[in-house]
Amino acid sequence: MNKKILIVAAHPDDEVLGCFGTVARLIKEGYEAYTLILGEGKTSRDEHRIIENKKDEIEILNTEIQNANDAIGIKKVFVESFADNRFDSVDLLDIIKVISKVKDEVKPDIIFTHYEHDLNIDHQITYKAVVTATRPMSEECVKEIYSFEVLSSTEWNYPLSFSPDVFFDISDTIELKLKSMEKYTSELCQYPHPRSLEGIELNAKYQGMRVGKKHVEAFKSVRVIK
Structure with a gap:
């Protein structure tokens, strides 16, 4: 039986930025992959969260989500609608239940x-909810959990603390990652913003240089049971 991967991301495009080079590689190697996106990703710039005002934008974004995930062969995408950048206004248990389901x-x-x-x-709370939803009891299916970096969030917190200890060579799948990110036309930024195609490739080269590879995605292992 093929091993299964679940990506749990707070917002649309976090999944691409965080691990799509690696997941594309693992899909090519025979893994089955799924994505869960928890937040709607559009209302945080408004003074008040009025979802009706963003209906058209959210519809466009939902199409982009599907197209980006299709680009690397994600089997199914689950999309929730927790308030963007307001996960702390929701009971943590509600988020845990969605992840558990x-x-x-x-x-x-x-x-x-x-x-x-x-x-x-939202990233912080997603991490906490994932760890809670996957408590290592005897019947727990999840044996490996890895934290990824998201450009324009991980490196913007100070003091810097992301210290990866797992590195996936994505030299053969960096183009797939960039192709997926291109599908997020409403989220993509212009260089020198880190959430740009140039920024993504530069970061992959930087992480690769650290371990003697051309392009790499770096992760912090949370729990690995072998």
Whole structure:
């Protein structure tokens, strides 16, 4: 039976930025991958969260989510609608229950999710909810959890603390990652913003240079049971 991966991301495009080079590689190697996106990703710039005012933008974003995930062969995308950059206004238990429900459906062996000390509050809460939803009891299916970095959040928190200890060579799948990010036209920024195609490739080269490879995605292992 193929191993299964679940990506748990707070916002649309976090999944691409964090681990799509690695997941694309693992799909090519025979893994089955799924994505869960918890937040709607559009209302944080408004003074008040009025979801009706963003209906068209959210519809466009939902199409981009599907297209980006299709680009690397994600089997299914689960999309929730927690308030963007307001996860701290929701009971943590509600987020945990959503993650648990998807986890029970997918039964993943591996989870990729956010780093606990990102600048973004939604990333921090997503990490906490994932760890809670995957407590290492005897019947728990998840055996490996890895935190990824998200450009314009992980490196913008000070003091810097992301210290990766797992490195995936994505030299053969960096183009797939960039192709996926291109699908997020409403989220993509212009260089020198880190959330740009140039920024993504430069970061992959930087992480690769640290371990003698051309392009790499770096992760902090949370729990690995072998």
